[in-house]
Amino acid sequence: MASRIPLPWQPIRAAGSGFPTVDETMDGGTVGKALEVLEHVARLGRPVRFSELQAASPFPKATLYRLVRTLSGRGMLSFDPERKTYQLGMRLVGLAHTAWEQSSLAPIARPHIESLSRAVRETVHLAQLDSAHVLYVDKMNAESPVAMYSEAGKIGPAYCTGVGKVMLAHLEEPALSAMLAQQSFHRFTDTTIVTEYDLRDELAAIRARGYAVDREEHERGIICVAAPILSLGRSVLGGLSVTGATSRTDLDALLALTPQLRKASEAIAGEAVAWRFPEEAAVAPPPDGRT
Amino acid sequence: MASRIPLPWQPIRAAGSGFPTVDETMDGGTVGKALEVLEHVARLGRPVRFSELQAASPFPKATLYRLVRTLSGRGMLSFDPERKTYQLGMRLVGLAHTAWEQSSLAPIARPHIESLSRAVRETVHLAQLDSAHVLYVDKMNAESPVAMYSEAGKIGPAYCTGVGKVMLAHLEEPALSAMLAQQSFHRFTDTTIVTEYDLRDELAAIRARGYAVDREEHERGIICVAAPILSLGRSVLGGLSVTGATSRTDLDALLALTPQLRKASEAIAGEAVAWRFPEEAAVAPPPDGRT
DNA sequence: AATCGAGTTTCAAATAATGAAACTCAACGG
DNA sequence: CCGTTGAGTTTCATTATTTGAAACTCGATT
Structure with missing residues (x-):
């Protein structure tokens, strides 16, 4: 597993979806930004504070704030109020189970x-x-x-x-x-x-x-x-x-x-x-x- | 596992995030809609056509279309062009792995x-x-x-x-x-x-x-x-x-x-x-x- | 007690999402 | 063979949401 050190924000190369057909004009929609946040938290692979995300992301504070809030509300991120940290939410584990079976x-x-x-x-x-x-x-x-x-x-x-x-x-x-x-x-x-x-x-x-x-x-x-x-x-x-x-x-x-x-x-x-x-x-x- | 038959669109009850602290005013943001689509596909638990989603969802065609397109582009959904069906994307499996480890x-x-x-x-x-x-x-x-x-x-x-x-x-x-x-x-x-x-x-x-x-x-x-x-x-x-x-x-x-x-x-x-x-x-x- | 700074909220301006309708195109039936 | 159908896709003016600078809160630190 590659160990990049600074781990910069990555706007995500598209190309996903398993089949190479969907046209690759995926971009700055709000949804895309939210998913970028999710992937960034995944890349870090540990609980992160809001300020860490904000330093790494190109989004202004308020924007990022509402993104992580929404993701947390949906269980995609989980927020630890004691530590004030975000990490990937267990909801993803449930979704992955279905994805795997499908x-x-x-x-x-x-x-x-x-x-x-x-x-x-x-x-x-x-x-x-x-x-x-x-x-x-x-x-x-x-x-x-x-x-x-x-x-x-x-x-x-x-x-x-x-x-x-x-x-x-x-x-x-x-x-x-x-x-x-x-x-x-x-x-x-x-x-x-x-x-x-x-x-x-x-x-x-x-x-x-x-x-x-x-x-x-x-x-x-x-x-x-x-x-x-x-x-x-x-x-x-x-x-x-x-x-x-x-x-x-x-x-x-x-x-x-x-x-x-x-x-x-x-x-x-x-x-x-x-x-x-x-x-x-x-x-x-x-x-x-x-x- | 409850077997509801008609399986209606569910606007998602919030309350996620593991810790019961995040305030529960999660709502009609675009990001929320996208995640609702994702969860709906998960609930169906099988490849679905666009029209099926559109019949079940409260969103107009064009809106839903761009949502599934964005989700597919990010690998959260995967689109099978032969069948014209969407299902949960394997990207979720990778994210879940990290979520589990975290x-x-x-x-x-x-x-x-x-x-x-x-x-x-x-x-x-x-x-x-x-x-x-x-x-x-x-x-x-x-x-x-x-x-x-x-x-x-x-x-x-x-x-x-x-x-x-x-x-x-x-x-x-x-x-x-x-x-x-x-x-x-x-x-x-x-x-x-x-x-x-x-x-x-x-x-x-x-x-x-x-x-x-x-x-x-x-x-x-x-x-x-x-x-x-x-x-x-x-x-x-x-x-x-x-x-x-x-x-x-x-x-x-x-x-x-x-x-x-x-x-x-x-x-x-x-x-x-x-x-x-x-x-x-x-x-x-x-x-x-x-x- | 004052300072600092992370985290949160506000609000007018800017931008992105909306949704009705038009379009494409392959499959189907006459 | 051509017209019809309907799923899927695109367009574009309108509308609503996101944006982001700045102000605010509040706990921790000095």
Whole structure:
């Protein structure tokens, strides 16, 4: 997890919504400002005083004040009157639960992730792209199978994780450049890819190969192999990975698991597509019939 | 989970924010409207078309249109262009993760919940009040210890669950009446308490006794005992419960676990208080020194 | 007791939201 | 094949909300 120090106000790059279709003219509406406040509090990741927000935000005191008041009144922020601090409200946890269940990927993938992690006896992650970053939406640890918020909901970099790279690799060009422009290219370890140029090379190789490898690029001692979850039209629905620690396993061992990984990701893709397009799924070639 | 059928637009009762202090004059700001849309989509719990929203909402077409557009652009909603449907966006999952971690209760309680569930060999729930309803913020199942979004984030009724009743029981009067007014009093089973009058009786008994019991009031076959998590000032931070199925256990067996349950809830309270008020915690009487 | 500063409220001016109606376009039926 | 339908989208003058400078409150500090 990148540790930027000053953590400036960010007007939020748009591009969200999972599908790259909504036109990107999102801007200075009042609602947008309120959501920027929310995201800023999230970025800080700790209780913040009003004055901290006000120093970081471009909004005048009174404006910001009413924004946080409204957000608090709706439970999106929670205000601690003793400490005079704001933090993200638990209402978000309820909303996220619904979002997760509504998702056309995570609930469907759950059983596949469970069986895959049991079969390979390693940790399995399911991720989606969210604003050019990796959003982990599910996790199954083979050893102590306790998942919960420990990982799901976590956001990580795309350019130096297995799932991130494999999802980027399967994007088409207008979208890809937009995503690459948002990577920080922070050097986490000595194998981290830190230039867009090198990353594009790597992505081409990944696309040709069909899976990605993380050679301790994000965290020393952590390696993984990742496969994409693709729709019939080959658009990226998500990414699936098997992660291991160098202390217990090595890359060759993980690579030996790619057939199982790929089988799981294709099964998930098939079900996700069937769920969303019951008609087409019956007609179109199954996603494992690679060309 | 109450199953209202027509599911009308609800202007949202305020009262959120965890602490009952923010004054409740939250209203027709544009931001509030946007959040109402978000909550309405959450209530429906499935992908919805624009026209469905527009039929249910009091806003004119163009207004609603720009609201959903803005929310989509920020990833709070996700729009499926094929289906022309909106659903809650995965951005919420990322925000919820941060909200959970920032919370002064859930992360602290985690280890206690784990050890309690292992000790009693039953399912343990941690909940907080959110808008007069029960928000489950953590769960540990002793058997198959897989938790995740399966339960965390779920919202349930307060008047007919163990955690709900035990939290209500320890509220002070202005807040309590506000909460009771928001209960649906739907009869789930034949033991469900369905009048405010009876509930107030039950709450008084619970308060006197220090723990609550759910005698299949919400779901047939499911019973539980619940203890409150109280701050030094005796305000309600959350609720902790041990749940069992009548097919495998009975109320007497669960009641025998109350000492352990109470010990865990007091330990959580102590740590939560210590975390929030490092100074006071050292001075004030420990929360288990009941008067 | 006076000062300081974070947090809160006020109000005319500026701006953004509104909502009726017109428009687009794909699906459907004659 | 063309006209109709209706969901979804855009426009624009009107209207209402947001804005932001400044004044105020009140607890904490000197």
